[in-house]
Amino acid sequence: MINLKYILFIIILSSLLSFNSVQAQSYLPIVQCGTSTTADCTTCDFVAMVKRLIDMIIYLLTPIIATAFFIYAGFLMLLSGANPNLFGQAKKIFTQTAFGVAIVLMAWIITNTFIQTFGPSNAAGNWFEFSCPAGLP
Numbered sequence: 001m002i003n004l005k006y007i008l009f010i011i012i013l014s015s016l017l018s019f020n021s022v023q024a025q026s027y028l029p030i031v032q033c034g035t036s037t038t039a040d041c042t043t044c045d046f047v048a049m050v051k052r053l054i055d056m057i058i059y060l061l062t063p064i065i066a067t068a069f070f071i072y073a074g075f076l077m078l079l080s081g082a083n084p085n086l087f088g089q090a091k092k093i094f095t096q097t098a099f100g101v102a103i104v105l106m107a108w109i110i111t112n113t114f115i116q117t118f119g120p121s122n123a124a125g126n127w128f129e130f131s132c133p134a135g136l137p
Contacts (some may be wrong), residue, residue, distance in 0.1 A: 006060070030053055058105075073094045
C-alpha cells in the first residue's frame with residue numbers, strides 16, 4: 001500500500017508541476033524590486049509584496065492544493081473497496097478540504113463586506129487594488 005501512495009503522489013505532483021501558465025500573473029515574482037535591473041525596495045514595495053503574496057495564496061496555491069487533496073481523496077475512495085476505514089479517511093479528507101477552501105474564500109468575502117460597509121467611500125469599489133500613495137517612501 002505504501003508503494004501505491006508514493007506512485008500516486010508522484011503522478012499528482014508531476015501533473016501539477018507540468019502545466020504552462022497561459023497568462024502572465026501580476027503576483028509573480030513576489031518581490032519585484034531590489035534587483036540589478038530594478039530600483040531599491042521601499043515601504044510601498046513591501047506593502048505591494050504582501051498584497052502579491054495574498055493574491056498568490058488565494059488565486060494560485062489554494063486551488064492547486066485543494067485539487068490535489070480532492071484527487072487524493074477520490075483515489076482513496078476508489079481504492080478503499082471493502083475497507084471502511086480507508087473510505088472514512090477519504091470522506092474526512094474531502095470534508096476538511098472543502099472546509100479549508102471555504103474558510104479561505106469566506107475570509108476574503110468577510111473582509112470585502114467589512115471594507116465596503118465601513119470603509120471610506122474612495123475604497124468602496126476597488127480596495128483590493130493597490131497603488132502606492134505619493135507620500136509613501
